Amino acid sequence: MSTKAEKPVLQGQRIKTRKRDEKAKFDPIGFRDNILQGFAGIGGSDIEAIHKYLDAAGSKLDYRTYGEALFDILLAGGILAPGGAVSEDGAESGPVRTTVCVFGAPAADIETLRPYAQLFVRLMRRYKYLEKIFVEEVKKSMLFLRGFSAGDRDRLAICIAMWAVDGVVQPTVLSNLIQEHLVREGIAVDFICKVLLTVGSLKDSSQVTIFLRKAKLERRIMEFLPANKRTPEYFSNLFEEKGLGEIVKMQMSLKKENGVMSLQRYLTQHLHDKTPIKDISLKLTQLSEKHNIGEATIIATVWSSVMADVEWNKKEELVADQALKHLRVYTPLFRAHTQTARSELHLLVKVQEFCYDNMNFMKVFQKIVLLFYKSEVLSEEVILKWYKDSHSAKGKTVFLDQMKKFVEWLQNAEEESDEESDEKED
Numbered sequence: 318m319s320t321k322a323e324k325p326v327l328q329g330q331r332i333k334t335r336k337r338d339e340k341a342k343f344d345p346i347g348f349r350d351n352i353l354q355g356f357a358g359i360g361g362s363d364i365e366a367i368h369k370y371l372d373a374a375g376s377k378l379d380y381r382t383y384g385e386a387l388f389d390i391l392l393a394g395g396i397l398a399p400g401g402a403v404s405e406d407g408a409e410s411g412p413v414r415t416t417v418c419v420f421g422a423p424a425a426d427i428e429t430l431r432p433y434a435q436l437f438v439r440l441m442r443r444y445k446y447l448e449k450i451f452v453e454e455v456k457k458s459m460l461f462l463r464g465f466s467a468g469d470r471d472r473l474a475i476c477i478a479m480w481a482v483d484g485v486v487q488p489t490v491l492s493n494l495i496q497e498h499l500v501r502e503g504i505a506v507d508f509i510c511k512v513l514l515t516v517g518s519l520k521d522s523s524q525v526t527i528f529l530r531k532a533k534l535e536r537r538i539m540e541f542l543p544a545n546k547r548t549p550e551y552f553s554n555l556f557e558e559k560g561l562g563e564i565v566k567m568q569m570s571l572k573k574e575n576g577v578m579s580l581q582r583y584l585t586q587h588l589h590d591k592t593p594i595k596d597i598s599l600k601l602t603q604l605s606e607k608h609n610i611g612e613a614t615i616i617a618t619v620w621s622s623v624m625a626d627v628e629w630n631k632k633e634e635l636v637a638d639q640a641l642k643h644l645r646v647y648t649p650l651f652r653a654h655t656q657t658a659r660s661e662l663h664l665l666v667k668v669q670e671f672c673y674d675n676m677n678f679m680k681v682f683q684k685i686v687l688l689f690y691k692s693e694v695l696s697e698e699v700i701l702k703w704y705k706d707s708h709s710a711k712g713k714t715v716f717l718d719q720m721k722k723f724v725e726w727l728q729n730a731e732e733e734s735d736e737e738s739d740e741k742e743d
Contacts, residue, residue: 401464576608
């Protein structure tokens with residue numbers, strides 16, 4: 318019986334690794350030193366010369382691997398350690414930072430910082446893979462704000478505003494500011510204010526609120542304030558002092574908008590669930606006081622909600638009876654919230670516009686007005702004012718013609734009343 322002979326094995330054999338399979342050592346410190354040497358060779362702070370150097374050095378210095386370190390240097394002058402300080406690693410061998418960076422700019426203003434901000438953009442155009450690394454760099458830098466000086470925070474805010482306005486980064490990146498340590502010390506709100514002021518300077522003040530909406534922060538702006546200062550008074554005073562009164566106006570508008578939505582939700586839930594009209598009216602008053610909503614807005618919301626609560630008949634000859642029957646139920650609600658001539662007129666215009674926008678109601682307008690007049694929702698003075706000069710342009714010819722005879726009757730009744738008063742005085 319034969320056995321298979323074993324192959325001889327060489328002892329101590331060394332297996333060579335192919336050069337292409339060898340992994341280069343990750344050495345951000347070495348990368349930094351190369352960059353700083355290049356900057357030193359240029360001398361001074363000639364941004365154009367710095368750009369030419371970095372543009373040419375990309376193929377040798379491996380920006381794909383060391384993109385974060387590159388942006389750290391261009392922003393802060395050296396590699397950022399956790400917390401925001403520049404790392405001192407390798408200090409025994411030479412300099413660890415440069416002044417040719419955003420934080421080293423001689424002044425914190427748009428004109429001075431624009432070339433520095435553009436340096437980032439020009440590099441990303443040349444090396445497209447740097448774009449994603451850059452966005453992460455911006456996010457990281459905002460987390461480190463506490464470790465930067467007030468002047469450096471201002472420089473960063475101005476650059477981020479320029480990048481966001483130019484579309485280099487999305488405004489939504491600013492949501493990263495809502496961090497407990499930044500909010501608690503007031504750093505977050507100061508930073509967002511600086512960004513918004515810069516946006517206003519780059520464009521105009523009307524664009525500030527648009528920018529905030531693009532950042533999806535219009536409903537979160539209060540979150541930038543320390544928890545113990547989140548009051549309407551403090552908010553208004555702070556942003557007015559910062560020169561951002563448009564933010565205060567926007568918040569007031571949003572508060573009103575939220576209030577209107579609350580009114581709509583409440584009416585949708587309770588108009589047809591047999592809740593007494595008196596209770597509905599009381600709740601509307603409470604909501605309006607809470608959200609500072611005017612009577613004109615309330616009555617407009619009541620009208621739209623009441624009219625949306627019904628599936629209207631598609632036959633024009635039947636919709637009139639259906640509308641009057643439905644509205645008659647809610648005349649006490651309309652009456653309770655038309656306590657001023659302004660709110661009455663607002664309601665009348667809303668009725669006109671609704672009848673114009675819904676063709677089946679074109680012939681119902683006069684009947685609705687008559688119902689509201691008899692129910693003391695609308696006064697004759699308001700109807701006459703509407704007829705004379707306060708009507709909407711929508712379908713005015715048709716509706717003024719419908720109301721002509723009724724208005725003439727009101728005018729004659731008013732004249733007869735005046736004559737009777739004169740006779741009594743005589």
